[in-house]
Amino acid sequence: MSGEARRAGRDRDAEGRARSARPRDGLGRPLPYGVAGVARQPEGVVRAAAETVREAQRLLDAGMPFHAHEVFEDAWKSGPEGERELWQGLAQLAVGLTHAARGNATGGARLLRRGAGRIAGYADGGGEAYGVDVAGLVAWAGELAGRVERAGGGVPDAAREAPRLARP
Template structure:
């Protein structure tokens, strides 16, 4: 492998396998299949797929699903999906043991959701409370298991 893996168009792409929290593994090891980039999904499908990944303890991968919605969806919804991606990355960092980064991203994502409301079946106020509570626990030094701490995006 070269120092910088490249795709067919010559863009840098890290081809190293990754674990469920998105951490690179050594070349040749078996990792978790990556999420394809740029997938266009409807909002409900985005929420379902992200929840599946969160429940599986793969918040890094859920963040990629939210990022697709943020980048391919309507501009007026970009803030919602960006905030949800930040929550997923915050959970990722918290589960990796990065308390500072985890708490910071959880709070940034919560701030991006605003005071509450409902979007695509998601109680945004409940997600803000979840993120705030988890950020406090992370800062106190609690060990975080990504699957056990995964938020319920919808009531279902």
């Protein structure tokens, strides 16, 4: 898209929906047009639950929690209604980790706790969790949220503190 077209209106995808064409870095921050960024996750991918967990773990391990959030977002949009809280909560954990790594202590801690609250009901057989270590993630999120708040400006290496999603 030319600079003139961008100035005339919002970037649009092939279906006409607003979608920023700006490249992004590994934490999902927009970069200037024309700069090489990190490839985006394709949207609307329907995966089996185990594949969703594996792909999100791969992205978390690579220090790309923003991209992992997009994988979880696809799962909540395409999965059964009864699993929405699980996938939304996991997405919020990934976004909380993203904010913490970007230096946003308030947003990072808030989203980590909100995500943990959403998934907590899946602990101890409270719903299908596909091998996700819900109790471990809830504990991880609480610990990281507290550390992020104490640091006051986020934890710059937080993206490298990826949790293990699946139970050992």
